[in-house]
Amino acid sequence: MAETTLTAPAPAPEPAPARGLRRRSAAARAALARSVLLHVVIVIGALAMFFPFYWTIVTSLTPGTGLSSTPSLVPSDPGFDAYRQLFADLPFARIVGNSLLLATITTLAQLVTSATAAYAFSRLPFRGRTVVFGIYLATMMIPLQVLVVPLFAELRAWGLVDTYLGALLPTLAAAFGVFLLRQAMNQVPFELDEAAAIDGAGHFRIFWTVVLPNIRPALATLAVFAFMGSWNNFLWPLVVLRSPELQTLPVALAGLQGQYTTQWDVVMAGSVVSILPMLAIYLFAQKYVIQGVANTGLK
């Protein structure tokens, strides 16, 4: 890494000290070669990473693609038949809407619940705080599958199976968000609180006007992760939502696979539709995500 950082923007020919003119240019050439090689490798890697997406799109645009079709890099007779079929055969617009609705509410709820809890763990010492935080973290380790049966029984008892509320309730709070935001809050200088406190601010005010504005990248990161978690969530919606018109995208897609095993164009069209919104959000928030992960501090 360092090699190229320090030499890549190099060929800045400075007046050479008498001794090492030839050696320096050899070194510069080697650095250039390394840099070119690095570019080539990393671009090939990126193409390989991107290829499955490209292939998904190509397949979705090739009507009637099945197991017997021979792959070709360019769709022979491109068309949107698969997409039309998707919207004709399924309440697909409704399914996309369901996913959007659940993901939006989950994201907003997790921002609130995580930020307030993180403030308590970062700024409000109380007896047993470490233990309580430990319990929060422990919930991250609980496989969702452990909870599915009792959760289902619980929500069935409340009559919430096959409702939006039933799908939403278990996703309102998540320890990951608390953890992420607490890490970010711990890096906000405590002197800022102190100054605000001297000015007469209470905790709610400090939370809202001092701490939150200072952890915006972490909040953006959590928003993306929470949205993503809900958007991509599979098992719980599969269990709790029964009616076809209440289904979410991943569940509908998994169903498509069974229904259309020979029609890969339709399955891949569904995949494209499910990737696009996430892609848009990610492109918009990419900077924050990377910065936010950096601010997690990993300490």
Next chain:
Amino acid sequence: MTTLLGEATGQALRDGAAGPERPSRPRNRRSRRIRYALTVAAFLLPSAVPLAMFTLGPMIGAAWISLTEWNLISPATWVGFENYATLLTDPETGEVFLHTLYYIAGYLPMVYVGGLAIALALNTALRGRTLLRGIYFLPVVTSWIVVALVWRWLLNPANGVVNTVLAFFGIDGPGWWTDPVWAMPSIILASAWKDLGFVMVILLAGLQAIDPELLDAARVDGAGWWRRLFSVILPLLSPATFFVIVISLINGFQVFDQVYAMTGGGPGGATQVVVQQIYDLTFRYGQAGEASALSWMLFAVILAVTLIQIRGQRRWVNYG
């Protein structure tokens, strides 16, 4: 000011020794305590209530169910620790844990080494860095179901792109997810592809926190690239590495969605991982009790592994 915030402002104020402590009036101390407790509750309850109701509660519920025989429909019968005994004597239990470990053993080195290599490369003065990072990160935001579907399609033994390309080079591609030997590698490949970008971003963040002067100093001292990697970069990356390993292991033990969508545990049980087994026991064989017992065993393993790592981190994690 101490009166305003009570004990609240906490360490910062006390440690900062921000002026002489005002003697608090005993009359107010009690009501202040109550107010402080209410403040803590107000900040904590929005998350604590849902977590208690929808995570901890069901967790305890699962513990109770694990001591019963229950098919989700007729009333449960108490059987004590019979489910655990059955699981511990059943060779299949060992197998599903072994398959899970196989997954982790393949997946973790792939994402770590791959993620590190990409992070190192993308941390250099490279053209189009942001775009490249975006491309490498893209699979992370995609759902497991989509990833599984796409890779099933790519690795389709009959006419998948991968086998078509291999055939072009005269190689007879394997049956991938239809072949017991290649099914798990197929899942590992798809999973590594999906998570590479996540690991890359975390390591990249760690790399950017490294003071370039340290690397310059090492270079001046005559350290070559590998030496700088092992003696400077990796030790300074240890917190990021620790984070990646902890998260990857927790997720690795819980591997499910991609298995469910790619192989369903097959062929012939070759990719039957712990969670797939829990799912099958519950929804295919109507043995919710045994499934819950297995869930608890899995949780115990994850907890133990994580605690061991946290204990062990002092030995190798360097927080600088």
